[in-house]
Amino acid sequence: MLDTMLATINKVKPPRLTALKELQEEESGDPLQILIGTILSARTRDENTTVAVRNLFAKYKTIKQLRNADTKEIEKLIKPAGFYRVKARRIKDVANMLLEEYAGKVPDNIDELLTLPGVGRKTANCVLVYAFNKPAVPVDTHVHRIANRLGLVETKTPEQTEIELTSKIDSKYWTKINDTFVMFGQTICRPVGPLCQHCLLKRSCKYYRQLKSSS
Numbered sequence: 001m002l003d004t005m006l007a008t009i010n011k012v013k014p015p016r017l018t019a020l021k022e023l024q025e026e027e028s029g030d031p032l033q034i035l036i037g038t039i040l041s042a043r044t045r046d047e048n049t050t051v052a053v054r055n056l057f058a059k060y061k062t063i064k065q066l067r068n069a070d071t072k073e074i075e076k077l078i079k080p081a082g083f084y085r086v087k088a089r090r091i092k093d094v095a096n097m098l099l100e101e102y103a104g105k106v107p108d109n110i111d112e113l114l115t116l117p118g119v120g121r122k123t124a125n126c127v128l129v130y131a132f133n134k135p136a137v138p139v140d141t142h143v144h145r146i147a148n149r150l151g152l153v154e155t156k157t158p159e160q161t162e163i164e165l166t167s168k169i170d171s172k173y174w175t176k177i178n179d180t181f182v183m184f185g186q187t188i189c190r191p192v193g194p195l196c197q198h199c200l201l202k203r204s205c206k207y208y209r210q211l212k213s214s215s
Contacts, residue, residue, distance in 0.1 A: 067095040125162070143181045
């Protein structure tokens with residue numbers, strides 16, 4: 001399935017690296033940058049996330065510098081990511097807790113990651129996958145939408161989708177799910193106006209069958 005998604009993307013246009021995959025490759029999966037990048041990626045486009053992360057870490061190189069940074073200055077640097085006031089406060093809170101509770105290191109397990117301010121399961125799982133290459137299934141809006149459209153799951157929430165996918169898909173594929181689904185969701189299985197005519201999965205897609213039956 002994942003290979004078919006990639007083949008469909010390549011059929012339409014060459015895939016662009018997602019923001020987190022780009023960070024993983026450029027910074028060798030630096031856990032702090034992956035964590036902050038995931039926080040910044042909420043409700044914003046990948047290209048804006050990339051700009052905000054580069055702005056921030058061009059000025060603040062370490063966790064201590066982030067904790068001691070002026071909040072207003074952080075806001076200016078991350079403004080391209082949107083919701084910059086909320087995100088700036090969260091970055092400061094996370095930096096402080098990492099230093100106070102985890103000796104300045106980003107935890108590599110789900111339970112400790114979830115203790116960080118504002119970090120939910122999607123963010124924690126992104127850190128596990130992109131920073132530590134540990135098997136996990138980060139479920140964002142793309143993963144949730146596409147899994148339901150294809151009929152892999154019938155769920156109402158991302159949390160339910162994570163549970164279903166981890167029970168149905170072999171763990172050896174987990175680290176590839178988020179990146180592949182995000183690229184597929186950005187280029188093919190878009191929220192509005194999905195390019196079903198190009199999709200190599202349409203014959204087995206629940207959403208497409210419903211479209212055909214109603215037309």
